[in-house]
Amino acid sequence: MLRMLPFLLVLALWIWAFIDCLTTPEEEVKHLPKVVWIIIILLFGEVLLGPIAWLAAGKQRGGARSRNVPWPSGQTAGYPEYERPRSRSGAPDDDPEFLASLKKDNQKHEDMLKQWEADLRRREEQLRDKDEPEKP
Structure with a gap:
């Protein structure tokens, strides 16, 4: 062997x-x-x-190989804001922008829920009106 x-x-x-x-x-x-x-x-x-x-x-x-990274390290100039890499320090719940986006999403969902509830009440009333015979 x-x-x-x-x-x-x-x-x-x-x-x-x-x-x-x-x-x-x-x-x-x-x-x-x-x-x-x-x-x-x-x-x-x-x-x-x-x-x-x-x-x-x-x-x-080794060092002769070109780096294939999406963003040059330490450089953010020249990129549009939506393509600029962001460095995030700390937890996301410390970021005021993140918290504001959560509040905005919550408000949007609350508004949608209120619309659905109002629509449901309207439809229930329409069904009740159809089921009840007219009284003379």
């Missing part, structure tokens, strides 16, 4: 480098086209030259 360990490690590195190369976006591949890197990994995988070359020189890693 111990004799198989080096072979399994080489195979695992080979498979990992191949999958990593396949899933890397084209703009992150350095020095050669992606197809050439795949061929190098496949052809020289058994002697570890292909996977080691891919790890060393084939892909942008």
Whole structure:
């Protein structure tokens, strides 16, 4: 079993480098086209030259990679107000805007409930008037 360990490690590195190369976006591949890197990994995988070359020189890693964040850190200028990232400190119930929006929503729901109750009373009265025969 111990004799198989080096072979399994080489195979695992080979498979990992191949999958990593396949899933890397084209703009992150350095020095050669992606197809050439795949061929190098496949052809020289058994002697570890292909996977080691891919790890060393084939892909942008660490600090060289461009950050894919929606907003530049620390910058909010230049964005419209509705797209500007908001930094929230504390709990939402400490935010006066949030509390005001809750009050507004509650008032809207109370008004809607009053309308429904008034409509229900009106309909009940209409049904009662239809059911009662007219008295002479």
